[in-house]
Amino acid sequence: MSAKKVRVKKLIREQRQARSGAKTRTASVVITAGVLAAMVGSMALDGLTDGGSQAARGTSGLGASAALGAASVAAPQAGQTFICPPMPGQPDSLTTDGQLEYRDRDSSASSRFSAVLFASDLSGTFSDSSWAQLNEDGRVNETTVTESASSDDADPADAADTDAPLSEREAVYTSTGDLARPPLLESSAAADGSAPAAAALYEYEAEAGPVTGLAVGTCTAPERSQWFFGPEIAAGSSSLLTLGNPFDRSATVEVTSVDSDGDRGTTGTRSVVVPGQTTRSVNIAGLASAGNELGVLVRSAGAPVTAQLQSSRASGLTGTGVEFLPGMTAPGAEHLMPGVPIPDGVRDSGEEDDEESTAPPELWIHVPGDEGATVELQVYGEDGQQAIETPGVFTVDGGEIDAVDLRGIEPGVSDIRVRTDVPAYVGVRSETEDGTDFSWAASAATLVEGSGTLLPEAGETELHLFASGASGSIGYRVLDAEGEFGSEQTLELTADGAGVISAEDLASAAPEGSQEGPVMISFADPQLDGEGTVHATMITATDEGQFSLTPVSPLGGPEEYVPVRLLR
DSSP states (O other), X not given: OOOOEEEXXXXXXXXXXXXXXXXXXXXXXXXXXXXXXXXXXXXXXXXXXXXXXXXHHXXXXXXXXXXXXXXEEEOOOOOEEEEOOOOOOOEEEEOTTOOEEEOOOOTTOEEEEEEEEEOXXXXXXXXXXXXXXXXXXXXXXXXXXXXXXXXXXXXXXXXXXXXXXXXXXXXXXXXXXXXXXXXXXXXXXXXXSOOOOEEEEEEEEESSSSSOEEEEEEOBOOBSEEEEEXXXXXXXXXXXXXXXXXXXXXXXXXXXXXXXXXXXXGGGEEEEEEOTTEEEEEEGGGGOOSSSOEEEEEEEXXXXXXXXXXXXXXXXXXXXXXXXXXXXXXXXXXEXXXXXXXXXXXXXXXXXOOTTSBOOOEEEEEOOSSOOEEXXXXXXXXXXXXXXXXXXXXXXXXXXXXXXXXXXXXXXXXXXXXXXXXXXXXXXXXXXXXXXXXXXXXXXXXXXXXXXXXXXXXXXXXXXXXXXXXXXXXXXXXXXTTSOBOOOEEEEEOTTEEEEEOHHHHHHTSOTTOSSOEEEEEEOOOEESSSOEEEEEEEEEOTTSOEEEEEOEEOSOOOOEEEEEEEO
């Protein structure tokens, strides 16, 4: 691959112009966050709406008070809350305050919610947990999953072992189908104050109708800031943002759109109040410009919220793809996107769009702020790094959306690594050869002990792994619906090479005598022969060619931090 540094702004503009005339492509415990601190003098909590940037800037807005310093302090854990997407559909009506009604869905459309919770120790101690559904008026259909209790004959040594691998603990799995409203899973903190290990997944499939396709999305925790690439906005498309607030206090959410020219200002901004225990929706079409590239930033003040962006496209009454767009909580400098499908028949450079050719995958980049970035792009296939037509090093301006066609990549499945010299958001969009479905690859987290994902029932699933920088191996185990793990399996990995855990591998790794297939996979720490990381993407596909990509992340609860400032 050429390492020559080139500027691709002209290339990007030409691609936009070429696309502009083309056809459309397309439990019972309510958890609330709290911070308790006792310190000498006065203290101000700051930066809650911008990731702490105010604390880093100084004393703006603090009057005569002088800041003694800013730091991030670990907040007491208050359990885990995950909110899933709603069942995809087309809007029928949307009020000014964000209350949405859907049109009738096609009879082939189906959905499924699944969740798993792990004991906090080896003695089988669970915290209180439940799942329910949120709508515009409150929560409904609350169902208990686990109750706070431990075994009467628990070994004190086992009860103290809260760092035991997930595969050695008891687990509870729950699953139910055809939930139209957004499900949420809640679990209170463990006895030692730590967040429990848990995960939830939502899947959607439809064979006909205006919202046809396959979408598999992880249920996510409330955040202060979330970024999304690529809502479909052309004719026949529908992109709906669902904001979920599981807390007792209201949230004021600002939704801002960014296109190829930058922030769209007041015409691309909406402010929505999301009362506690409810959801609200935003139709992204009202924030979009005439171009094809669009990004959406969601920022919350008051209570944090979950943001789920469903996007679909159609030609007339026939759907041509649907996806839950992956949300990104912070920009980064290195982005690993394993398992990006590359279809046959991708048109070459200079070819015009037509019905016989396939749109190439696109690399999307957004650098927040005014500072531009130098981008390094590397693509790996079965035989190692590929030489492709797209430049390997180029620059982009800050504050806008840049979408670059990835041309010259071999058909199959590729691993894409992108580095930027300043923090940026990066994603890759790809679609099927016949244009009947699309999906997005977001940067996948580094695999560690306890990383994993629930496995959808729809379609056939495989895991695609990429070892960046070093060779070695990684162990994995699968969980069945009865909460039992199978024996550990090992996957060998080469440096900057891929590994696949197929659907057959998952089935054969199930516990001996299991009556049902695997419902979750959990990884151990990678064993590498040098400095490196391992990343994974779950690829789910149907016999009809519909597909969805889901990055694999840690199942345990991350420790939360809040910025604080001391004043004198």
